[in-house]
Amino acid sequence: MSEPEESWWDVEAGPIVRSFARTGGRTRPSRDEFNLITLIVATNPDPARPGLEPEHVAILRMCAGSPLSVAEISARLDMTVTVTKVLLGDLLDTGAIQTRAPIALAEAPDIQLLQAVLDGIRRL
Amino acid sequence: MAFAGFERHPGSGGLPTAVKILIAGGFGAGKTTMVGSVSEISPLRTEEVITRTSEGVDDLSGVEGKTTTTVAMDFGRITISRDLVLYLFGTPGQDRFWFMWDELALGALGAIVLADTRRLEDCFPAVDYFEHRGTSFVVAVNRFHGTCDYDADEVRHALDLDPRVPVVMCDARSRDSSKLALITLLEHTMANRMSASR
Numbered sequence: 282m283s284e285p286e287e288s289w290w291d292v293e294a295g296p297i298v299r300s301f302a303r304t305g306g307r308t309r310p311s312r313d314e315f316n317l318i319t320l321i322v323a324t325n326p327d328p329a330r331p332g333l334e335p336e337h338v339a340i341l342r343m344c345a346g347s348p349l350s351v352a353e354i355s356a357r358l359d360m361t362v363t364v365t366k367v368l369l370g371d372l373l374d375t376g377a378i379q380t381r382a383p384i385a386l387a388e389a390p391d392i393q394l395l396q397a398v399l400d401g402i403r404r405l
Numbered sequence: 406m407a408f409a410g411f412e413r414h415p416g417s418g419g420l421p422t423a424v425k426i427l428i429a430g431g432f433g434a435g436k437t438t439m440v441g442s443v444s445e446i447s448p449l450r451t452e453e454v455i456t457r458t459s460e461g462v463d464d465l466s467g468v469e470g471k472t473t474t475t476v477a478m479d480f481g482r483i484t485i486s487r488d489l490v491l492y493l494f495g496t497p498g499q500d501r502f503w504f505m506w507d508e509l510a511l512g513a514l515g516a517i518v519l520a521d522t523r524r525l526e527d528c529f530p531a532v533d534y535f536e537h538r539g540t541s542f543v544v545a546v547n548r549f550h551g552t553c554d555y556d557a558d559e560v561r562h563a564l565d566l567d568p569r570v571p572v573v574m575c576d577a578r579s580r581d582s583s584k585l586a587l588i589t590l591l592e593h594t595m596a597n598r599m600s601a602s603r
Binding site: 318355 | 443449511514591595
């Protein structure tokens with residue numbers, strides 16, 4: 282009888298390849314939903330969901346109150362933008378987050394939007 | 406109300422709209438300093454891995470195929486209103502690979518190219534990049550070192566800028582000075598938009 286193969290590492294050892302271990306080796310999000318400044322908010326303040334990695338829970342916690350951009354989440358997780366997008370894709374698939382994509386990125390910004398930003402900067 | 410225009414873009418679930426402006430320039434030109442001088446948060450750092458084809462691009466002769474480079478950038482945030490958030494991204498200065506990061510410039514309202522007159526040539530790649538992409542930009546000459554060897558016209562000439570591109574003198578450490586650079590950029594972008602729609 283052969284013994285079942287046993288690895289010298291286990292869950293306790295933590296990820297071996299840190300970032301992409303968290304995404305199951307995936308390097309692309311499941312959809313092109315996310316941009317650097319896509320805003321994310323958790324739909325449910327209670328992150329107790331089965332099957333979530335600690336990073337998923339961390340994202341839900343940081344986005345529980347006010348929305349954060351993909352860039353901010355990436356900075357706070359200390360993970361690359363791509364890895365962050367993969368994790369966010371998981372959360373979007375389960376309905377745990379809501380997103381707001383920037384206005385039509387390919388088009389030139391409209392005058393009203395520019396005026397609103399300009400007014401805001403002047404008020405600072 | 407100045408934000409009346411946003412009623413046409415109702416947010417999903419009441420989330421605000423986010424926009425971005427890029428702060429570019431050579432290494433040490435003061436990009437992160439400028440971001441920090443107007444941001445409501447301490448500048449944060451995010452990273453991305455850029456994949457590019459190395460053939461004919463660099464000196465690794467005989468090595469072809471894909472090369473990955475990690476680029477880091479610092480950014481800040483300004484909450485304009487309940488409905489509108491502005492992010493300021495300082496493009497990575499030390500390397501040229503951020504040009505490969507298409508997403509960075511995509512949809513930007515515009516860019517400020519910070520110039521250090523001691524190393525004016527450092528901002529050539531950023532000027533070329535924004536000209537090539539058609540991204541609205543202004544040049545801000547950072548005088549935080551106290552040097553003012555050149556005036557705006559000399560900088561414009563040295564960078565071979567389109568006469569319509571504004572050149573402003575600034576101190577990236579100063580909130581008011583950085584605000585002025587942002588205001589100049591937005592006014593320039595609006596003028597471009599209006600002349601384009603005529």
